[in-house]
Amino acid sequence: MRTVTTFDCAGETLFGTLDTAAGETGLLIVSGGNEIRIGAHRGMALLAQRLAAHGVPVFRFDRRGIGDSTGENGGFRTSGPDIASAAAAFRALSGIERLVAFGNCDAATALALFGAEAAIETLILANPWLIEQDDALPPAAAIRARYAAKLRNPREWLRLLQGQVNLKNLFKGLNKVFHNVPKGSTPLATELLDALATWGGRATILLARRDNTALAFADAARAHQGTLQMLFCETDSHSFAHPQDAEWLEQQIVAALSRLPEAG
Structure with missing residues (x-):
């Protein structure tokens, strides 16, 4: 009931x-x-x-x-x-x-x-x-996991070589990963x-x-x-x-x- x-x-x-x-x-x-x-x-x-x-x-x-x-x-x-x-x-x-x-x-x-x-x-x-953050990007841990999956995918390397990847967003994500507050x-x-x-x-x-x-x-x-x-x-x-x-x-x-x- x-x-x-x-x-x-x-x-x-x-x-x-x-x-x-x-x-x-x-x-x-x-x-x-x-x-x-x-x-x-x-x-x-x-x-x-x-x-x-x-x-x-x-x-x-x-x-x-x-x-x-x-x-x-x-x-x-x-x-x-x-x-x-x-x-x-x-x-x-x-x-x-x-x-x-x-x-x-x-x-x-x-x-x-x-x-x-x-x-x-x-x-x-x-x-x-x-999560405590001021930007609109995903958490650094999520970015790391996403990039790790992409690096294992040959199609993503081809997209990068063909200029199909947004480099501005890529560098923003990498910057957050490498300058993230300690875990x-x-x-x-x-x-x-x-x-x-x-x-x-x-x-x-x-x-x-x-x-x-x-x-x-x-x-x-x-x-x-x-x-x-x-x-x-x-x-x-x-x-x-x-x-x-x-x-x-x-x-x-x-x-x-x-x-x-x-x-x-």
């Missing part, structure tokens, strides 16, 4: 959707960017429906200033109270004993930073956001990776292998002290929009939930 509810956050009214199920472990889905709780391509609503069929109660919500919810949209940096209020509403409505949270992009970053304050026990994070050293990257270290083995990282945001995260994570479990989906879709990507995402979440110890 799917029901719509409202709850309070700092004097504002937030809207949430609960997919009920018999399980004692619930999944809180936090939307990334300015997406409403239905998700890109209805992805989060469909995911919630499928997980509920596996016996997992799922709660989604619109943070302040997004979708049906009132208030001002302050971005992911201000979403800590929204996550905490949604977690409390989820517990009250469903009676779950344990709470796991899933988020994509800056919602993943917000959960790493603020999830503990909401008494969330375990995180499943997709393509965490750590993982941006303030947001350091803050995020330090926060993830406090979660220990209670955070699973899911990455779309050819997505720019995921490439930037993986690049920073490898340079950061500590060990993170990173699982890769062979896709370029940031929101896991392709049917096979959505199936992979569902399977990884179910697997992560199945690894949790018995509630007690």
Whole structure:
């Protein structure tokens, strides 16, 4: 059964959707960017429906200033109270004993930073956001990956020799690669990776292998002290929009939930 509810956050009214199920472990889905709780391509609503069929109660919500919810949209940096209020509403409505949270992009970053304050026990994070840049180019890690693939392709060498490559864009990309800030050293990257270290083995990282945001995260994570479990989906879709990507995402979440110890 799917029901719509409202709850309070700092004097504002937030809207949430609960997919009920018999399980004692619930999944809180936090939307990334300015997406409403239905998700890109209805992805989060469909995911919630499928997980509920596996016996997992799922709660989604619109943070302040997004979708049906009132208030001002302050971005992911201000979403800590929204996550905490949604977690409390989820517990009250469903009676779950344990709470796991899933988020994509800056919602993943917000959960790493603020999830503990909401008494969330375990995180499943997709393509965490750590990009801080002033230009319109992709992250340096994405540029490196793209150029590496091109160098392995004889057709790209032929295009270069035939003058079919935009040399201005090529040199801009190379300049960003060779003058990039040292890997993982941006303030947001350091803050995020330090926060993830406090979660220990209670955070699973899911990455779309050819997505720019995921490439930037993986690049920073490898340079950061500590060990993170990173699982890769062979896709370029940031929101896991392709049917096979959505199936992979569902399977990884179910697997992560199945690894949790018995509630007690």
